[in-house]
Structure formats: structure tokens, C-alpha cells
Amino acid sequence: MRKLINYSYLLMLFSILVGCKEEFIVPTGGGSPTIEIVTKPNAAFFADSISYKVKVADQGVDLSTLKVELLYSEDVVASQTIRTKEYGEYQGKLFVPFLKNVANGTATLRFTVQNVELTKTEALADLPLTRPDFPFLNLIVEGKTYKMLRKAANQYEVSDNFATKVNGYIEAPAFGANGNAVQFGWDGEAITQGVTANIPFSNIIEGVYPISFNTMTYQASPFVAYKLNGEDMTMVAEDVYSIDMDMDKDQELVFEGLQGLDTWWVDSDFLRKDGDKFLFNAIKGRYRITADLKKKYFIVEAMNGSNLASLNADGTGAIWIIGEGIGKPSVASNEVGWNTDKALCLAPIGGKKYRVTVVAGTSIRANSINFKFFHQKGWGGEFKDADISTTSDIIFVGNGSNGRDPGNLGIVNGKQLEAGATYVLEVDLSQGNNKAVLTVNKQQ
Structure with a gap:
């Protein structure tokens, strides 16, 4: 037993000595570089x-x-x-x-x-x-180069026959013996250096007008300022501008900078026209209003503070549509499909009721639909067949065995919506979120 104890002691001492030796192999703080x-x-x-x-x-x-x-x-x-x-x-x-x-x-x-x-x-x-005093800058638009001449310190400008929209980036040439070219482009919100993403210049009318840029402040022009009721709308994508705003029923919406509004499609669930005026058509609340300049229509979505609204337990909030056979301003140009980013917000009309108005053959397919009501703009809470019912004789609620998944809507076999007719789909949650009632009425 004593020998075993001695051997163990020696082994422990050897381990300590080896450990100490390893610590001194890599000293720190030595030398004088x-x-x-x-x-x-x-x-x-x-x-x-x-x-x-x-x-x-x-x-x-x-x-x-x-x-x-x-x-x-x-x-x-x-x-x-x-x-x-x-x-x-x-x-x-x-x-x-x-x-x-x-x-x-x-x-x-x-x-x-x-x-x-x-x-x-x-x-x-x-x-x-x-800072380099560049003799000129280059505005590069779809492969074509426009020379921007120096007008003052850091200030450059070019005038030409431009369209209302000019998407291009700016490049400063290499300056001096050791210089490098500098690109100025769009970062999604403002002009920055080192990128070539197109800057969305815009003017009210096409024709001869100047485009300018300052290499010190990065201030540039022209940019059409789009406003709603005096507040600036924010660019969220090319030709798409948005603003979050508190609105009241029948409140007037005054848009600035948007041209040809008389040709825009109007979503009657949220907006209505009174002569040249736009009036708000949903209940009082906070909404995100998005102007799509290409499709020429406004997207309106219910908000909860700074976030898109979802359905609350008490039946207030928002209901959204995701699925096939429906889209605004038309199915052909903008079908929702199963892309949650394109989910449609129903208009809250009070009394825990929500509405979507569609035109058969235009914003809803007349003979084939397959969409569902959701609690949010995205996957999550949804209305299945146990949560929603309807007495409509033309639109039915799927149960998984009748040709549609549970909760998905379809057109009754042998029937179809009347092409060109306007239909109002209304979801009533006054009896509870799991006792929703869908009504479908054709406007006369």
C-alpha cells in the first residue's frame, strides 16, 4: 500500500512540473519591437x-x-x-x-x-x-452616360431631355495620381458612396430639366415629394411610397405630388371619391397607406402602433386574406396567391365586422377561388371550418372533404359569380372569433 501511495505522489509531482514547464514555454511581455x-x-x-x-x-x-x-x-x-x-x-x-x-x-x-x-x-x-475637386461627374442611366459639370465647389449638374423617372447612379472619376473612381448610389433610403444601386430621381413632368448632386453633402435633386395630408411618404421600393397615419371615418385624404389620380383604381373598402376628393371609408384607427405608382392604386392596411394589426382575442384588430383567385386591383395583375407578403387586409367597419369588396372576373375569379381568412399578415392563426360558417348559396367553406382544405373558400359546383358584378364579403366576429359568420352579397 505504501508503494502505491508513493508512486501516486511522484506521478502528481511530475504532472505539476510538466504543467509549470508548459506555462514557461510561451512567455508574454518580452522583447522590445x-x-x-x-x-x-x-x-x-x-x-x-x-x-x-x-x-x-x-x-x-x-x-x-x-x-x-x-x-x-x-x-x-x-x-x-x-x-x-x-x-x-x-x-x-x-x-x-x-x-x-x-x-x-x-x-x-x-x-x-x-x-x-x-x-x-x-x-x-x-x-x-x-477633398478632390472633380472636374466633372458621370450620371450613368441604363448604360448611357451624362456628364455632370462642376457649377461650384462640390456642386455638379446636368440638363437633358429626361423622363419623369430617371434611375441611375453617379460616378466620380479617379482624381490625382493615386485616386480611385467613387460611385454614389441608393441604399434604400438615401444616397451613399461605394454602391451602384440606382438613385430614383423623379420630376413632375418629363422634358428638359437639371439633375444635380453635391459631393460634400450628398444632396441631390430632383425628387418629387409625395405627401399625404402634409406629411412625407417614404419610399419603400421603386415607385412604391408609404406612410403610417391615424385616420378617421369620412376624413379627407389630400395627396401631393401624385399625378393623374383620376385614373387610379380606388379600393372602395377603404377609400371613396366625392368629386375630386378622397374620403376614408373604414373605421377610425391607424393605417398604413401605400401608393403603388406603377399599378396606380393605394394599398391600405390596419395598424397596431408601428406594426401591422392582427386579430385580437376580443374580435377587434384585423383579418387578412391569403390564397388564390383574388387580388387588387385585379387578379390578372396582382393575385395574392400563397405569398403572405401580398396578403389583403379586410376593412374594419365596426361592430367586429370586416369587409372586402370584389368584382367578379376582375378582382376575384368568377368560377374558381381557393383562399382563406387569417388572423395576421402571414402564417399563424387562421379560420378553419370549425371557426367560420356561411349560408351563401354560391361560396362555400371547405372542410377537407368537399374539394377545399378546412376553412378555404370555394365556388359551389355548377355555379359561378356573375361576371362584372360587385360582391361584398363580410366576416362578422360579434359572436366570437371561433363563431365567425361569412355573408356574401351581390350589390344591386
Whole structure:
């Protein structure tokens, strides 16, 4: 027994000694790396590629990395890391970013060399920077280039016979011996540098007009400002603008910037026309109103605060349609299908009732439908056959064995909706969310 104990003690002591030896194999804090800046630019322009060369060494300790950084004020805007296996000279290039609203000034080049024991040495150098004074810019529209001439410091403009919509990006040519071309494009909300996504320039009328851009502020024109009741609508996609707004029954909607509204399709569930006026047709609440300039109609969706509304437990909120055979302004151009992003919001009309109005052969197929009512704009809560019923003699609710999945609507065999006739589908939740009643009425 004593021998076993002794052997165990020796093994433990050996393990401790080996562990201690391993800790000393990789020491930290040793060495004294040095760095000498051999060459660097005395000054540069924004958008330049700047070259540098440095010499690094240490006192017998292996080096690890050289990190080169460019700082505007205290912010690192560009960096590069080089492995330094050997003592000696290393060189590279660093891009000087072109940024909005950054004035001429002095940046800092920071060189940091680190050895394998994590000891660092740093060297700093000033780098005066100047914004390029481009002689011109290029506006590139569908492969065609328009030269934008310099009108003042940072200000450029081109006039030509343009359409009302001009989608293109702007490119500044390389400036100076070390310069790079700079692209200015659209990030979804504003103009930024380094992208070529088209900027959605727009004008009220087509013809000869100027397009301008400022390379300091990134301000550009023209952009038609679309407004509803004095508030700006936000671009959410090309030719699609949206705004969230509190509305009241019979409140007037005053649109600014939108042309030819007399030719737009009007969704009578949410809007109605009184002469040249648009009046709101649903109950008081918050709604998202989206103008689709291509399809020339307004999409109206119920909101709950900043989110799209869903059905509440008490029967208030919203009901949505997802499925086949229905679409606004027409099935042919914009069928909902099973794409939840295109779900249709029924208009809340009060009393926990919701309405959708359709025209057979236009916004609803006359002889074949297969859609369902949902609690939200997306998958989740839905009205199955146990939750909704109807006494309609032309539209039925599927139960899984009658030609439609549970809750999906269909046209009764041997019947069809009258082409060109207007039908009002109304869902009544006054008796509860699982006792919904669907009525289908043809307008006379």
C-alpha cells in the first residue's frame, strides 16, 4: 500500500512540473519591437490609395503582425494587417475612404508592430487630407452616360431631355495620381458612396430639366415629394411610397405630388371619391397607406402602433386574406396567391365586422377561388371550418372533404359569380372569433 501511495505522489509531482514547464514555454511581455516609417505620403486626397513602407525588428524575439490603421479624428476608417515572420521592410496600400460631410483636415496613420509575446510598439504619423475637386461627374442611366459639370465647389449638374423617372447612379472619376473612381448610389433610403444601386430621381413632368448632386453633402435633386395630408411618404421600393397615419371615418385624404389620380383604381373598402376628393371609408384607427405608382392604386392596411394589426382575442384588430383567385386591383395583375407578403387586409367597419369588396372576373375569379381568412399578415392563426360558417348559396367553406382544405373558400359546383358584378364579403366576429359568420352579397 505504501508503494502505491508513493508512486501516486511522484506521478502528481511530475504532472505539476510538466504543467509549470508548459506555462514557461510561451512567455508574454518580452522583447522590445521597433518600427521605423521608411516612406509614407506627405498628403493625400479622399479616395486615394496611399502607399507606405516600414521597417520592423526586435531584440531576438520573433515578430507576429504589423497593423496599419487610418483614423479620422479617433475613428478607424481603414486598416490592414500584415504577418511579419521576419525582421525587415514591409509595404502596402491603404484606401482613404470618401465620406459624406467630412471636411479637409489631418488624419492619423497608426502603425503597430506586435511580437509573439504580445509586446507592442506604435508609431504615429499625420496625413493631411483634401477633398478632390472633380472636374466633372458621370450620371450613368441604363448604360448611357451624362456628364455632370462642376457649377461650384462640390456642386455638379446636368440638363437633358429626361423622363419623369430617371434611375441611375453617379460616378466620380479617379482624381490625382493615386485616386480611385467613387460611385454614389441608393441604399434604400438615401444616397451613399461605394454602391451602384440606382438613385430614383423623379420630376413632375418629363422634358428638359437639371439633375444635380453635391459631393460634400450628398444632396441631390430632383425628387418629387409625395405627401399625404402634409406629411412625407417614404419610399419603400421603386415607385412604391408609404406612410403610417391615424385616420378617421369620412376624413379627407389630400395627396401631393401624385399625378393623374383620376385614373387610379380606388379600393372602395377603404377609400371613396366625392368629386375630386378622397374620403376614408373604414373605421377610425391607424393605417398604413401605400401608393403603388406603377399599378396606380393605394394599398391600405390596419395598424397596431408601428406594426401591422392582427386579430385580437376580443374580435377587434384585423383579418387578412391569403390564397388564390383574388387580388387588387385585379387578379390578372396582382393575385395574392400563397405569398403572405401580398396578403389583403379586410376593412374594419365596426361592430367586429370586416369587409372586402370584389368584382367578379376582375378582382376575384368568377368560377374558381381557393383562399382563406387569417388572423395576421402571414402564417399563424387562421379560420378553419370549425371557426367560420356561411349560408351563401354560391361560396362555400371547405372542410377537407368537399374539394377545399378546412376553412378555404370555394365556388359551389355548377355555379359561378356573375361576371362584372360587385360582391361584398363580410366576416362578422360579434359572436366570437371561433363563431365567425361569412355573408356574401351581390350589390344591386
